[in-house]
Amino acid sequence: MSTTALTILVAGGAGFVGSHLCETLLQKGHRVICLDSFQTGREGNVLPLCNFPTFRLVRHDVARPLVLSEKLDRVYNLASPASPPHYQADPVGTMMTNVVGTLNLLELAERNGARLLQASTSEVYGDPEVHPQPEDYVGHVNCTGPRACYDEGKRAAETLCFDFVRAKRADVRVARIFNTYGPRMRADDGRIVSNMIVQALRGDPMTVYGDGRQTRSFCYVSDLVAGLIALMEVAEAPATAVNIGNPEEFEIRELAERVRDLVPTSSRLVFSALPQDDPKRRRPDISRARDWLGWEPKVSLAEGLPQTVAWFAAEVTPAVPAPLRVARSVGAV
Ligand code: NAD
Ligand code: UDP
Numbered sequence: 001m002s003t004t005a006l007t008i009l010v011a012g013g014a015g016f017v018g019s020h021l022c023e024t025l026l027q028k029g030h031r032v033i034c035l036d037s038f039q040t041g042r043e044g045n046v047l048p049l050c051n052f053p054t055f056r057l058v059r060h061d062v063a064r065p066l067v068l069s070e071k072l073d074r075v076y077n078l079a080s081p082a083s084p085p086h087y088q089a090d091p092v093g094t095m096m097t098n099v100v101g102t103l104n105l106l107e108l109a110e111r112n113g114a115r116l117l118q119a120s121t122s123e124v125y126g127d128p129e130v131h132p133q134p135e136d137y138v139g140h141v142n143c144t145g146p147r148a149c150y151d152e153g154k155r156a157a158e159t160l161c162f163d164f165v166r167a168k169r170a171d172v173r174v175a176r177i178f179n180t181y182g183p184r185m186r187a188d189d190g191r192i193v194s195n196m197i198v199q200a201l202r203g204d205p206m207t208v209y210g211d212g213r214q215t216r217s218f219c220y221v222s223d224l225v226a227g228l229i230a231l232m233e234v235a236e237a238p239a240t241a242v243n244i245g246n247p248e249e250f251e252i253r254e255l256a257e258r259v260r261d262l263v264p265t266s267s268r269l270v271f272s273a274l275p276q277d278d279p280k281r282r283r284p285d286i287s288r289a290r291d292w293l294g295w296e297p298k299v300s301l302a303e304g305l306p307q308t309v310a311w312f313a314a315e316v317t318p319a320v321p322a323p324l325r326v327a328r329s330v331g332a333v
Helices: 018-025 041-052 084-089 091-112 148-168 194-201 222-233 252-262 287-293 301-315
Strands: 007-011 030-037 055-059 073-078 115-121 170-177 206-209 216-217 240-242 250-253 267-272
Touching: 007 018, 007 091, 018 041, 018 055, 018 240, 030 041, 041 055, 073 252, 084 091, 084 148, 091 115, 091 148, 091 170, 091 252, 115 148, 148 170, 170 222, 194 206, 194 252, 194 301, 206 252, 206 287, 216 252, 222 240, 222 287, 240 287, 250 252, 252 301
Parallel strands: 007 030, 007 073, 030 055, 073 115, 115 170, 170 240, 206 267
Antiparallel strands: 216 250
């Protein structure tokens, strides 16, 4: 990590991961511009960051043309809904955010001579036939299904990134992020960790899709942020994408039981159909992150889940946040 103070744009910085990333970068002494449409992001995530004089918040849709007055050193592109219910609510918008938005940010990075990190996803592997998933696995994605707007949007975004690299137009790094959880997920996010915790806290039925034998590997958000920064700051850009995730693999049913062990609740598990194209198994091969970045996760599910439960326990009966003043974009911001 450089000790120089950098000017860093975090697109999608008001979201779950983005707000933690902004906070860590500010704590390291950098200037951070958080750019967000607030489609799924929350003002409450970034309100405390406004105490840093080096923080600026801009409301803007990355799929619209983008000009910034500041000279940028780094661009993190996290702008995209990530939860299946949220990215499927406006599938065309999701595709445009990921394709046009990524192109706009790549061109911004090119104009600034800035490095760009693209937040890609394990969804580029689709419902994988190779387990665990190494980066050279090309994936098994249904391009016409309900998840395609996200999976194919992220795959096209990766294509744009590596086309910019081949044309020497920008220094780009691509992180393939596996399921990440932690404080600041929305209570209505719809992903498994937040759903199980919120349902258990409210005494509602805990919704398990399919038989709950499908697996995911859960990474705590502080580990992900450390991995993203390590990839952004490694001197030589890896020529390929890099998986960032925690290889500890769990059946969804087991995750639900672990939440029930932590939350005194009357909630019962209720089972319903597995959504179309839902991946059956997922676990990252993180050899490249270990070898190239010297990064590996430090927080096990046994440590991270109680911290997340504690945060949601306060969140599900929240105080009303103060209104936030946000600069509005008019094309040039
Ligand atoms: P999130 O929904 O909490 O955050 C996404 C942020 O992007 C939100 O603040 C949202 O308002 C913003 N955004 C969406 N569309 C935008 C647009 N057109 N213009 C500007 N801002 C826009 O999701 P997250 O979990 O924090 O995910 C962050 C990034 O990491 C996403 O790109 C996601 O695809 C990727 N990712 C996350 C996970 C995970 O498990 N959290 C896994 C794989 C990939
Ligand atoms: N899932 C579930 N109940 C829920 C939400 C999700 O059983 O309330 C399942 C979902 O079908 C998937 C897994 O949990 O098999 C992880 O889902 P999530 O939406 O968190 O992430 P993704 O499918 O994108 O990995």
